[in-house]
Amino acid sequence: GLVNSREIFKKAIKGKYAIPAFNFNNMEQMQAIIQACVEENSPVILQVSSGARKYANQTILRYLAQGAVGYAKELGKNIPIVLHLDHGDTFELCKSCIDFGFSSVMIDGSHHSYNENVILTRKVVEYAHRYDISVEGELGVLAGIEDDVVAEHHTYTQPEEVEDFVSKTGVDSLAISIGTSHGANKFKPEQCIRSAEGVLIPPPLRFDILEAIEERIPDFPIVLHGASSVPQEQVAVINNNGGKLKDAIGIPEEQLRCAAKSAVCKINIDSDGRLAMTAAIRSTLNMHPEWFDPRQYLGPARELLKALYKHKVVHVLGSAGKA
Ligand code: G3H
Ligand code: 13P
Ligand code: NA
Ligand code: ZN
Numbered sequence: 001g002l003v004n005s006r007e008i009f010k011k012a013i014k015g016k017y018a019i020p021a022f023n024f025n026n027m028e029q030m031q032a033i034i035q036a037c038v039e040e041n042s043p044v045i046l047q048v049s050s051g052a053r054k055y056a057n058q059t060i061l062r063y064l065a066q067g068a069v070g071y072a073k074e075l076g077k078n079i080p081i082v083l084h085l086d087h088g089d090t091f092e093l094c095k096s097c098i099d100f101g102f103s104s105v106m107i108d109g110s111h112h113s114y115n116e117n118v119i120l121t122r123k124v125v126e127y128a129h130r131y132d133i134s135v136e137g138e139l140g141v142l143a144g145i146e147d148d149v150v151a152e153h154h155t156y157t158q159p160e161e162v163e164d165f166v167s168k169t170g171v172d173s174l175a176i177s178i179g180t181s182h183g184a185n186k187f188k189p190e191q192c193i194r195s196a197e198g199v200l201i202p203p204p205l206r207f208d209i210l211e212a213i214e215e216r217i218p219d220f221p222i223v224l225h226g227a228s229s230v231p232q233e234q235v236a237v238i239n240n241n242g243g244k245l246k247d248a249i250g251i252p253e254e255q256l257r258c259a260a261k262s263a264v265c266k267i268n269i270d271s272d273g274r275l276a277m278t279a280a281i282r283s284t285l286n287m288h289p290e291w292f293d294p295r296q297y298l299g300p301a302r303e304l305l306k307a308l309y310k311h312k313v314v315h316v317l318g319s320a321g322k323a
Contacts, residue, residue: 001069001080001082001245002065002069002081002102002103003080003081003082003103003171003224003291004082004103004104004132004133004134004172005019005045005082005103005104005134005172005173005221005266006100006172007080007086008026008043008080008082008132008265009172009173009242009265009266011322012043012221012266012319013219013221013263013265013321014103014140015318015322016260016261016262016318017086017260017261017265017317017318017319018039018224018256018259018263018264018265018266018310018317018318018319019042019043019044019045019047019266019267019317019319020042020044020103020267020269020313020319021044021045021047021084021200021223021267021268021269022044022045022046022047022084022269022270022273022309023047023048023049023052023265023268023269023270023273024029024047024048024052024054024061025051025055025056025061026045026056026064026300027064028238028298028301029066029273029276029277029305029307030046030064030067030068031071031174031302032073032273032302032305032306032309033046033051033068033079033304033309034068034072034075034265034282035075035080035306035307036305036306036307036308036310036313037072037313037323038072038075038076038077038079039075039310040310040313040319040320040321041077041079041271041315041320041321041322041323042313042317042319042321042322043077043079043080043081043082043319043322043323044079044080044081044082045081045082045084045104045266046065046068046082046083046084047084047085047086047121047270048061048065048083048084048085048086048097049081049086049087049270050086050087050088050089050093051276052086052121055090055239055319057102058096058097058100058121059154062083062100062101062102063151063251064257065081065083066101066244068081069081069232071163072130072138075185077266079323080104080323082104082106082134083101083102083103083104084102084103084104084106085102085104085105086106086108086268087106087108087232088107088108088323089108089297090105091107091120091123091127092122092176094107094124094128094135095124095127096125096127097120097133098127098133100316101245102133103132103133103134103141103170104133104134104135104136105124105133105135105136106122106129106135106137106138106175107120107124107135107136107137108120108136108138108140108175109137109138110140110141110175110177110258111141111149114161117137117138117139117165118165118168118169118268121135121137121165121169122168122169122170125169125246125283126169126170126311127189127266129170129196129211130250133171134172134173134200135171135172135174136171136172136173136174136175136223136266137165137166137169137171137173137174138175138176138177138223139152139157139158139161139165139174139175139176139177140155140156140157140158140176140177140178140284141155141179142154142155142177142180142181142182142198142225142226144182144183144185144186144226145183146183146264154177154179154181155181156177156178156179156206156209157176157177157209157213158180158210159212159213159215159216160216162174162176162216162217162220163217165214166217166220170287172221172265173220173222173223173265173266174217174220174221174222174223175208175223175224175225176203176213176222176224178206178209178210178224178228179203179204179206179229180205180224180225180251182225182226182227182270182271184228184230184235184245184248184249184271184275185246185247185248185249186202186226186228186250186251187200187202187203189247189249191203191218192249199232200249200250201252201282201322202249205251205255205259207258210259210262210263210264211221214262216264218263220247220263221263221265221266222262222263222264222265222266222268223264223265223266223268224256224259224264224266224267224268225268225271226251226268226270227251227256227259227268228250228251228269228270228271228275229250229251229252229253229256229266229316230248230250230251230271230272230275231275232248234275234279235248235275237279237283238275238279238282240283241279241283241285241286242282242286243278243282248275250271250272252255253315256316257316257318260316260317261318267316267317269312270309271276272312273302273305273308273309276301276305276307276308277296277301277302277305278304279304280297280300280301280304280305281297281300281301282299282323284296284297284300284301
C-alpha cells in the first residue's frame with residue numbers, strides 16, 4: 001500500500017540522496033512516474049497540488065495513486081509510494097486528504113506570520129499523526145508563484161527560526177527557501193552570466209543558508225521546492241514547433257546533485273515534466289498533422305516523461321536502487 005515519508009527520508013539522509021516528488025494530474029504522468037521508478041528501483045512521492053485537485057478531482061487522483069501501487073507490483077517491484085498533498089493551505093484541505101487516504105500532507109503556512117504558521121502547522125500535525133500521516137511544513141517564501149500568491153523576491157528561510165518551528169509544530173519535514181522558485185522562469189536573463197558556449201548560468205542556490213539550517217537541526221529532513229532544471233533542449237523543441245516560451249531558466253542539475261547529498265531528502269519537480277510532455281506533443285503533432293487519436297501523441301509524451309524521470313532518479317537525485 002501507500003506509505004508515509006518517514007522511513008524513506010531517514011534512509012535518504014543517511015545514504016546522501018533525495019527522494020523524487022513528482023506532481024501528477026493524469027494517468028499518463030502517473031504511468032510514466034511508476035514505470036521510471038520501478039525500472040530504476042527508486043522510492044517515489046506522487047504529489048497532488050490544489051490545482052491538480054481542481055483539474056482532475058481528488059477522488060480520481062486518490063484512486064490513480066492506488067492504481068499506481070498495484071501497477072508497480074504488476075511491473076514486478078513493490079517500491080515505496082507516497083501519496084502527498086502539495087501546498088495544502090488550510091487545515092480543512094489537509095484533513096480532507098488525510099481522511100481520504102493520502103499518506104502525507106504539506107501544510108504551507110509560509111505566507112502567514114511566524115506565529116500563525118506555527119499554530120496552523122501544529123493543528124495539522126496533531127490531526128495527521130493520529131493516523132500516522134507525515135506532515136511537511138514550510139518556512140520562508142519562494143519568489144514567483146506559490147499557491148496563487150505572487151512574491152516579487154525570495155524571503156530566505158531564517159536559520160534562527162527552524163529549531164523553534166520544528167519543535168513547536170512537530171513536523172516531519174521542512175521546506176525551505178534558498179533561491180529556488182516555481183515554474184519555468186526562475187531567473188531573469190540579466191541575473192545570469194553567459195558561459196563561453198552561450199549558456200546562461202543562474203546565480204547559485206544559498207548553500208550557506210542550508211548549512212546554517214543543518215547546524216541547528218542536524219539530520220532533520222529538508223525539502224526543496226521549485227527544483228526543475230528547465231532543460232534547454234526541451235524548450236528548443238517546444239519553440240521550434242510553434243511554442244513561445246521566453247527566458248525559460250531553471251536550477252542547474254549540478255546544484256541539485258549537491259543538495260541531494262545534504263539533509264535535503266525530497267526534491268519537487270513539476271515544470272520539467274510539463275515541458276517534456278509539451279515538447280513531445282508539439283513535435284509529434286507537427287510531424288503527423290493527420291493524427292487525431294490522443295493515444296498517438298500522449299503515448300510519445302509518456303515515453304519522454306519516463307525518460308526524464310529516469311534521468312532525474314539516476315543522474316540527479318541518486319535515489320535509483322534505493323527502493
Ligand atoms: O507548487 C506548484 C506545483 O508545480 C503545482 O502547480 O498548482 O499549477 O498544479 P499547480
Ligand atoms: P517546479 O516548478 O520547479 O517543478 O517546482 C515544483 C514544486 O515545487 C511543486 O511543489
Ligand atoms: Na539528501
Ligand atoms: Zn512547491
